Amino acid sequence: MSEFKVVGKAIPRHDAWAKVRGELKYADDFTLPRMLYAKVCRSKYPAAKLISVDINKAKSLKGVKAVLTARDVPRNETVTKFGQSTDVKGGFEGLYRVLAEEGKKIRFVGEPIALVAAETEEIAERACDLIEIKYELLPGVFDPEEAMKPNAYLVGEKDSNIVNEFGCLTGDVEKGFTESEVIIEDRFEIPFIDHAYLEPEAGISWLDDYGTINIRVCSQVIEHFRDVAEVLNLPHNKVRYIGTMIGGGFGGKEDITVESFIALLTLKTKRPVRLVYTREESLMAHCKKHAFIEKYKIGAKKNGKIVALEAYYIGNAGAYTYLTPWVGLYATVSATGPYKIPNVKIKTQMVLTNNIFASAFRGFGANQANIGYESIVDELARKLNMDPLEIRKINCMHTGDALSTTEQVIKTYIALPEAAEKAWEGLGEPAFSKDKNIKIGRGIAIGQMSYGRMTFLRDSSRCYVKLETDGSLIVRSGIPDLGGGQASLLSQIAANELGVTMEKVKVYNTDSMLTPLAGTTTATRQTYMSGNAALKAAKEVRNRILNKAAEVLNVNPDKLDIVSEKVVVKYDKSEYLPLIEAIQACNAAGIELYSEAQFNAPFTGIPDLSNIKGMTFPDFAFGAQAAEVAVDIETGQVKVLKIVSCYDVGKALNPACVEGQMEGGSIQGMGYALCEDYAIEKGIPQAPSLAEYLIPTAVDSPEVKTIMIESGGGLGPYGAKGIGEPSYNNIVPAILNAIYDATGVRIRQLPATAEKIIRDLKKDFFKK
Amino acid sequence: MEEYKIQLTVNDEKISVVAKAEESLLKFLRRNGFTEVKCGCEKGDCGTCTVIMNGKTIKSCITLAIQANGKEILTAKGLEKTKIGQKLQESFVRHGAVQCGFCTAGMLMAAKGYLDTNPEPDKEEIRKAISGNLCRCTGYKKIVEAIYDVAAENYGLEGDINV
Numbered sequence: 001m002s003e004f005k006v007v008g009k010a011i012p013r014h015d016a017w018a019k020v021r022g023e024l025k026y027a028d029d030f031t032l033p034r035m036l037y038a039k040v041c042r043s044k045y046p047a048a049k050l051i052s053v054d055i056n057k058a059k060s061l062k063g064v065k066a067v068l069t070a071r072d073v074p075r076n077e078t079v080t081k082f083g084q085s086t087d088v089k090g091g092f093e094g095l096y097r098v099l100a101e102e103g104k105k106i107r108f109v110g111e112p113i114a115l116v117a118a119e120t121e122e123i124a125e126r127a128c129d130l131i132e133i134k135y136e137l138l139p140g141v142f143d144p145e146e147a148m149k150p151n152a153y154l155v156g157e158k159d160s161n162i163v164n165e166f167g168c169l170t171g172d173v174e175k176g177f178t179e180s181e182v183i184i185e186d187r188f189e190i191p192f193i194d195h196a197y198l199e200p201e202a203g204i205s206w207l208d209d210y211g212t213i214n215i216r217v218c219s220q221v222i223e224h225f226r227d228v229a230e231v232l233n234l235p236h237n238k239v240r241y242i243g244t245m246i247g248g249g250f251g252g253k254e255d256i257t258v259e260s261f262i263a264l265l266t267l268k269t270k271r272p273v274r275l276v277y278t279r280e281e282s283l284m285a286h287c288k289k290h291a292f293i294e295k296y297k298i299g300a301k302k303n304g305k306i307v308a309l310e311a312y313y314i315g316n317a318g319a320y321t322y323l324t325p326w327v328g329l330y331a332t333v334s335a336t337g338p339y340k341i342p343n344v345k346i347k348t349q350m351v352l353t354n355n356i357f358a359s360a361f362r363g364f365g366a367n368q369a370n371i372g373y374e375s376i377v378d379e380l381a382r383k384l385n386m387d388p389l390e391i392r393k394i395n396c397m398h399t400g401d402a403l404s405t406t407e408q409v410i411k412t413y414i415a416l417p418e419a420a421e422k423a424w425e426g427l428g429e430p431a432f433s434k435d436k437n438i439k440i441g442r443g444i445a446i447g448q449m450s451y452g453r454m455t456f457l458r459d460s461s462r463c464y465v466k467l468e469t470d471g472s473l474i475v476r477s478g479i480p481d482l483g484g485g486q487a488s489l490l491s492q493i494a495a496n497e498l499g500v501t502m503e504k505v506k507v508y509n510t511d512s513m514l515t516p517l518a519g520t521t522t523a524t525r526q527t528y529m530s531g532n533a534a535l536k537a538a539k540e541v542r543n544r545i546l547n548k549a550a551e552v553l554n555v556n557p558d559k560l561d562i563v564s565e566k567v568v569v570k571y572d573k574s575e576y577l578p579l580i581e582a583i584q585a586c587n588a589a590g591i592e593l594y595s596e597a598q599f600n601a602p603f604t605g606i607p608d609l610s611n612i613k614g615m616t617f618p619d620f621a622f623g624a625q626a627a628e629v630a631v632d633i634e635t636g637q638v639k640v641l642k643i644v645s646c647y648d649v650g651k652a653l654n655p656a657c658v659e660g661q662m663e664g665g666s667i668q669g670m671g672y673a674l675c676e677d678y679a680i681e682k683g684i685p686q687a688p689s690l691a692e693y694l695i696p697t698a699v700d701s702p703e704v705k706t707i708m709i710e711s712g713g714g715l716g717p718y719g720a721k722g723i724g725e726p727s728y729n730n731i732v733p734a735i736l737n738a739i740y741d742a743t744g745v746r747i748r749q750l751p752a753t754a755e756k757i758i759r760d761l762k763k764d765f766f767k768k
Numbered sequence: 769m770e771e772y773k774i775q776l777t778v779n780d781e782k783i784s785v786v787a788k789a790e791e792s793l794l795k796f797l798r799r800n801g802f803t804e805v806k807c808g809c810e811k812g813d814c815g816t817c818t819v820i821m822n823g824k825t826i827k828s829c830i831t832l833a834i835q836a837n838g839k840e841i842l843t844a845k846g847l848e849k850t851k852i853g854q855k856l857q858e859s860f861v862r863h864g865a866v867q868c869g870f871c872t873a874g875m876l877m878a879a880k881g882y883l884d885t886n887p888e889p890d891k892e893e894i895r896k897a898i899s900g901n902l903c904r905c906t907g908y909k910k911i912v913e914a915i916y917d918v919a920a921e922n923y924g925l926e927g928d929i930n931v
Binding site (some may be wrong): 029248660704 | 809844848907912
């Protein structure tokens with residue numbers, strides 16, 4: 001391995017200057033000559049039978065070029081995939097419809113019914129209003145527990161609303177509870193929440209000279225070219241995705257958003273078509289994070305040792321399946337957290353309702369589990385009159401241990417209780433309040449979150465690295481960059497291996513046909529997967545340079561390194577060959593100075609879903625977060641004073657980027673804990689814009705302190721672990737536990753609003 | 769819709785274009801190629817469309833284009849022509865205050881507008897000054913540090929100097 005020259009340094013990303021200068025083009029910043037504007041006509045009702053869609057008036061409006069309904073969609077009923085090239089059946093099919101079909105059910109408010117393309121945005125909007133839709137209203141079902149009852153209203157055409165079920169059994173849970181000296185049971189309710197990325201969905205499509213559909217879009221998954229091709233009934237190679245820089249995703253741009261719509265309209269009109277969502281449409285059109293109901297039962301000895309844990313999850317999937325099954329699996333596997341518990345029983349049921357569909361969101365089911373287990377473990381500590389850090393130290397996993405759910409043995413370093421101790425200590429001196437109405441409290445939570453996808457998806461990533469004749473480097477990768485610095489990381493790795501500066505590297509990325517497919521920017525997988533692919537490709541080119549330089553310098557290649565554009569003899573840097581001369585020597589000898597490499601994750605079979613055992617993820621990141629809050633007991637208002645986030649990141653390849661994830665994840669999680677709620681009343685969303693759907697502002701946010709543990713034990717390049725999603729884990733229960741510490745109020749229904757806290761504090765008053 | 773010809777200066781460039789009566793300054797600017805002004809919500813909630821008009825920080829989505837008639841507009845692309853603007857850009861890059869970048873152009877304008885009038889703020893005041901600009905990626909820490917660094921360097925200076 002080469003020395004760390006570029007890797008491990010907090011160097012600015014390759015695209016940072018373009019962003020501060022306002023030069024970087026996002027999906028909404030492209031226009032094409034003769035382009036049309038698209039609009040989507042959507043359902044006003046959450047549950048209805050679609051009787052008829054009359055488009056005649058809309059079609060005859062001047063300037064309207066196309067109006068499409070489900071009848072115009074070659075393959076309307078389709079399956080959402082997220083980039084996997086292997087088909088996993090077994091109940092994982094993420095069914096949805098492109099457009100609602102006449103004679104069938106409408107399932108949620110905002111469900112797309114028809115598409116319009118027109119000469120201007122205003123005409124397209126007017127045409128949408130002219131579409132005459134006849135509905136037969138149906139009662140619908142909105143509560144997942146109601147939806148599971150035997151005679152419940154059926155959301156779709158199947159005879160049950162239950163999408164699928166998962167389970168994990170370890171030891172004998174009944175025996176475990178019999179042996180327990182303390183048992184606590186509780187129930188938690190977690191609402192739908194929104195990603196609230198700043199960039200609404202946008203895209204533009206056009207036909208090229210050969211009849212290929214080109215789509216320029218902000219998507220986390222350019223492998224959706226296959227899915228759009230299937231909707232259009234075209235061969236896969238006739239749809240091309242050109243991914244733009246993404247203005248935030250967090251899972252919300254993981255499913256197809258605007259792409260099928262504009263592709264259909266372009267095929268029909270033969271003209272470029274552009275579709276940009278307003279914020280209101282974005283909120284009603286894209287998925288939400290699954291709402292969960294969780295029933296927990298935990299049993300322990302008086303000394304704090306946990307003996308048994310039972311969890312039952314009901315996941316509210318909303319109107320269509322999408323990625324619901326995978327979320328259910330993540331939650332099930334994560335249900336015991338990083339605790340060693342001998343007797344475990346987990347059951348998860350994912351249920352359809354007439355709410356907006358739920359799908360991917362940073363944390364992907366593991367968060368919801370984390371909120372449950374870290375609340376109940378905290379309750380256990382309180383009941384036993386034990387320090388919250390102490391109970392975690394007594395029960396947490398250590399290096400070499402297995403998860404208590406799947407019994408997958410973790411082969412890398414487990415940074416527990418180390419991370420918990422560091423996070424707790426990181427809070428420093430306790431805050432003090434002179435005001436008797438302001439109560440200060442502290443909380444902690446620990447957890448694990450996978451990085452990399454489920455191993456039975458058989459994940460891979462590819463990357464191309466080329467050393468140019470002038471010594472500059474070209475990296476080509478299909479990697480979508482959603483703000484984490486994913487593309488920049490690849491240039492950092494290539495620069496490090498080939499001994500050049502970052503400025504010498506140009507990354508060409510995110511083209512489904514011209515760049516090697518790198519897989520999705522989801523599941524905290526890119527550092528691990530594409531980082532390894534880039535490293536593999538760069539090393540191949542490096543070795544060819546070293547071998548050639550070894551001949552010229554007449555030394556063993558093992559003795560050589562590339563530093564500052566020189567192939568140097570290690571320990572004697574006076575002897576060297578300029579990189580440019582080594583390149584020339586290779587080119588003269590016909591030695592290829594490029595490489596396209598593929599990295600494969602570990603592959604496994606599909607587990608028994610009723611009792612998931614063995615490896616389901618390549619590895620996990622372990623960490624802890626601690627929070628200090630001030631609660632006003634007269635108003636119930638919570639102010640978070642301090643957050644400490646401590647994770648084993650393996651190796652921080654770019655410390656500024658890793659800190660950025662840890663700081664951003666903490667504040668996004670603070671919003672989940674305190675204010676974010678995509679409330680839906682009988683199917684009608686109550687937070688139609690960012691004026692109602694509140695996310696943390698700079699004033700609400702404390703300065704997050706980050707502590708990176710670099711164990712070097714990760715599966716990524718140079719021993720890195722992924723941190724994108726893990727950094728969003730733990731923070732919610734850490735804040736809830738701090739609120740309890742300050743006030744004695746246990747939040748069982750998120751978010752922890754002032755109203756809920758004051759109602760609990762003044763129970764007696766509200767009873768009157 | 770009625771149309772008016774308006775004249776304004778954007779980043780030192782004089783333009784004379786027709787604006788629709790109901791058109792927001794945001795839509796007008798984007799339609800005329802100033803795509804660095806971003807559209808995140810179109811109702812004043814998110815701050816991605818922040819620009820400076822005659823020295824005052826405004827949200828261009830809730831300003832009419834015709835209100836900009838005869839005015840001077842500064843967007844992110846004009847920042848490098850001002851000293852504080854340059855320093856802010858450099859500081860954002862150095863601190864890693866830019867992630868997805870969609871809020872960045874608006875955030876820089878809010879920061880620049882604030883430092884022009886309040887050259888010696890503390891971090892709490894900076895947080896208040898940018899509280900109308902949402903960021904979902906960074907958790908704000910690096911943004912606040914980046915702005916604070918520029919302020920600290922400029923103590924004693926009043927207003928900005930064009931370079």
